[in-house]
Amino acid sequence: MGSPPFFFKWASRLLPWFSPISFSILIIGLIWGVGFAPSDYKQGDVYRIIFVHVPSAILGQSIYLMMAIFGSICLIWRAKLAGMFLRSAAPLGASFTLIALISGAVWGKPTWGTWWVWDARLTSTLILFFLYVGIIGLYSSIDNKQKGDRAASLISVVGVIIVPIIKKSVDWWQTLHQPSTFSITSSPSMTSDMYFPLLICVIGFYFIFVSLLCNRLRVEILTRERNTTWVKEYLNNKV
């Protein structure tokens, strides 16, 4: 599993049907949420941003958590694939976090009355985005792949403490952002006809992440292993 050629073959076989499934789940969730779920008693239709905002915020945080885990594996076992995971996942995590920040601002203007406020939840999410940007920048400034992997792993391990802080910020401090509606541990504070489309959107976002990640990993594997015999054989068979 940990060897790049094995993962490459496995991902290539899986992706042709995994990607369409992911896209369908996401589309179904979004259409259900935006088109068919009931509107909110207080916010009207503005609340529908939740179907993009909450899944992308969840992804932004859990991708960082995954990167910290793979970063530790990369630091301890020097596993090549773990480093490639970090490099491929960082831009995706940054994008999801940015989507969460922007969609949150768009929702905040009509409901709170402001685009942005420096409360604990919003500020810590912005820090998460900067951590991603830092990792991406580090990669592009270090030419040696192995050294880049290790530097990025180190940042991801050091920075991972931001994830529980984001999660708990609304409980620890007084913030403008409301406590979470959606969590695995307690029953949701929304009715089931809103909760199910949201759940499908979250699953869809996770699936989309996995299929995008596998695609990026395949490119990364081919680029890094371009001088090995198995890649040459693979490319010869392709042509």
Next chain:
Amino acid sequence: MNPLRKQRLYVVLSIFLGTAIAVLLVFQGLSKSINLFYSPSEILKAQIEAGTEIRVGGMVKKGSVYRETNSLKLSFEITDFEEDLVIEYEGILPDLFSEEAGVVLKGTINSKGVFVAHEVLAKHDENYMPPEVAKTLKQKK
């Protein structure tokens, strides 16, 4: 696990624990300043000087909203269920502003102990429901 990897594992764990403890200590020290707003009882206790800009948050008291007929001026009271604070504001309110809903205000306290706000933000709670459900919930009350 071979000794080298074991050693690296300890290094990674100590990096993680070190930063976690450092960050948590920082946040513990800053915890009061990280709060976005004060509650009315904190403000009344602290005797804040007139003219200092602060944020205060609480729930709009039922039946306390008073609007002037010919201008955008209004006054209302907010409460944290211990103390009340009188607010004056002139301007446009966010859509979610209503009685018995949370607000966060930015402004100054004047010499009479009235809070003059120049920014009103509505705080939303984590509950979402369709209008019909909200109606039945209200009838049950």
